[in-house]
Amino acid sequence: MESCNTESSLDLPLESLSLQPFLQSLHKEQWQEVRLGEIVDVKHGYAFAGKNITTEHTPNVLVTPGNFHIGGGFKSQKFKYFNGEIPKSFIFSTGDIIVTMTDLSKDGDTLGYSAKIPKDSEHIYLHNQRIGLLLFLRSDICKDFIYWLLRTKNYQAFIVNSATGTSVKHTSPKLIGEYRFPLPPLTTQQKIAEILSSFDDKIDLLHRQNKTLESLALTLFRHYFIDNPKRNEWEEKPLSEVCQIKNGFAFKSEEYKKIGIPVVRTTNFKNGFVENHNLVYLDENDKNKYSKYLLQVNDFLLVMVGASLGKYAIVTSEILPALQNQNMWNFRVLGSVSQYYLNYAMQEIIANNINTASGSAREFFQKSYFYKIPILIPPKNIMMKFHTQMDNFYHKTTNNRKQIQNLQAMRDMLLKAIFA
Template sequence: IEVIRDYEFSLPPLETQQRIAEILSSLDDKIDLLHRQNKTLESLSLTLFRHTFIENPKRNEWEEKPLSEIADFLNGLACQKLPPQNEINRLPVLKIKELREGITESSDWATSEVDSKYIVQNGDVIFSWSASLMVKIWNGQKCILNQHLFKITSAIYPKWFYYFWCLFHLENFISIALAQATTMGHIKRTDLDNAICSIPPKDFLDSMDKQISPIFDKIYNNSKQIQNLESLRDIMLPKLLSGEVEV
């Protein structure tokens, strides 16, 4: 403790500190605004989805398909078996913890020399099917899909469609996982086969896509801006404190 008390820190003048704080606070405010905007946009689009596809009486006349048919569910890799060979050809590993908290200094890394289908990009839909079940649109940096996670894609249906159907069935998936007498509850692909989705006529779906896809595009663009602002903030802070960059 005495060593810490005697340690002298090099700090910029108070006025400079205040100006640095103003700059960083403005970045944090913008990041927070974009996060809140995305939350509002997703809530609005989810409400529109539920009203149109869940509560609509016409859905009884529509075709029905299982979740496993409207999208492809790609399971991740055992990334602990794929350590990076160097400091260049590597990427962080997306596990359940990262899906919840984002990539951190404690995240694992793996070689980037894997099939491109296992690379996760900002905007991809990720489904944790084991332990902590959740469905999220990834809004972080490029990374590698770990086992116990699905990357969900579709060559036929728009992203918002299969994303919201996954969310709709998530509560039931969680109940299935909790009912298992294991320490790590999970769902099986047969559970995806049993999760039924209402499929409207193509012209109806196309009409809804024109309303909802622009909202998802806005969410994606906001997420990219958040990434850029967070990167800028993290780069600027040490440079401002050291005086390398003048305020």
């Protein structure tokens, strides 16, 4: 079975890819329509015992529908683990292509989409129920081509429209197998898979670079301020003298536009930053009307109500200009304190105070409590040295995020054009 090796594909000139000549080279008029069920079987997962499913870390990751990104791809977040006996026939291998057959969202956001089991020397990945494993039936098929086919909106719309259930949507191996599509020759499948996989390889590289830089930044913060032997000599001030806590605004959904100035909502918080996926917008002419809610670079946003209580995000330049929605606070420095220092100090404060929330129907932080929290003020020379180093780190990570956004947009445009 052809798996389509793309190890060297990072060298492809993705940014200079010319769309029309590439599409013409595919000779789509020669493709033959087939049914997906002629190419793959979809194997059901195993019903692992609920009593052994845990959020406490073990080497055994239980793959769930929550491990699929909207649009497809594997999501290595919020893992569930298993600490019981494991049937060997339900252990995934690296690179296995899987699909999700259940979705809890109203619109079936991830239903049917594909993902690949990641390379991971520290964990094994378990084939849970409602996850389908693709088993290939033909030798003239590039597995990665099918992986990308199952990340197209046309395919996913077919799955959602044929799904059963209302509040929880389900699909099945039979329904997945009914999807029909034009299949190119093997060499063309390989060509398509290689170019699309090249985008993801480069995106993954940039994500890993940012994780390394973010880890180094945290190490520097701890070196300068947490592990500093002279920290007991530093001045202490209440948070009210260091920053202001700014409320957002309850923008009305009927005012949302398809384009304009973005409104940052708590759903846009991801991995400590604001992502530009699933943004809503206001008319550009409303910017002055809501100017007091305009965000700035490095603003520290904190969810202070609801199930995501304590989740935070730092504002970076690629999202601006943007407006602050309700259900979050914005911690913005006063005076000469470094915003970088405040942002990392806030992460320490949140970790130490997350259990102090009060409330009834909706949990919330008390702003008056936060303002009283003491914070150490390091000497100005140390703070400015840290600030300069963080400027360099954040310049690199911001540029990487911009590249990631551009590559994702190019990949999605190409994916749509290939399978149109």
